[in-house]
Amino acid sequence: MAPPKKFTRQKIIDTAFEIAKSEGIDAITIRKVAAKLGSSIAPIYVNFTDVEQLIQEVVAKTLEVSRQLLSEQQSGEPFRDIGIASIRFAKEYSVLFRDLVMKNNSHMKHNEDHVNILVQQMKSDPLLKGFSDEELKQILLKMQIFQTGLSMMVANDLLPDDFNEEKMIEMLDRTADDVITAARLRQSNQMSEGENLR
16 A cells, blocks of 8 residues: 655645636635645645635735735836736736635735835835825825726726737826826925915
8 A cells, every 4th residue: 555645734735726726715625625636635634724724825825926926027116016016916816816806805904014015115116205104105005996906807808909918017107107296296285385384
């Protein structure tokens, strides 16, 4: 009799991730992961107490994939890179994007730590010099609202056939320019008002 196969915790997570990538988060079951591994359910329960714990690890891996896509963008404009990475994630991982962004779920809630990391990246962007952390958070939120809508259209194949990635990035750039210009005008107006009060 052959010895039972041993599966690492990471191999189990990777297998569950592949299921989620093609079928969605809700498709992850202990039995389905075991079947894909060619195993019984025992090795999975050795590593995870239940399917929810495994799903949390898949969500963590998904966020890591998203961060990896961001790190691959090296335009020298971190704010632009954030938007491009979001569009690429929606395109390459459309099932996961729909599950985690379009469905109400407990896996994706507002994460202030994540926002602060992005704001720190934005601070190194030459186009965003002179904005406070709060102003950068407002700029980020406005762009996230726009890029989430654009990414949903990408993930659901709702854009015209000729609307390629280059056109998406151009639209993202123009919208970012508009948001930044509006923020600069607001900042300038507040400074003028402050000077007039003196």
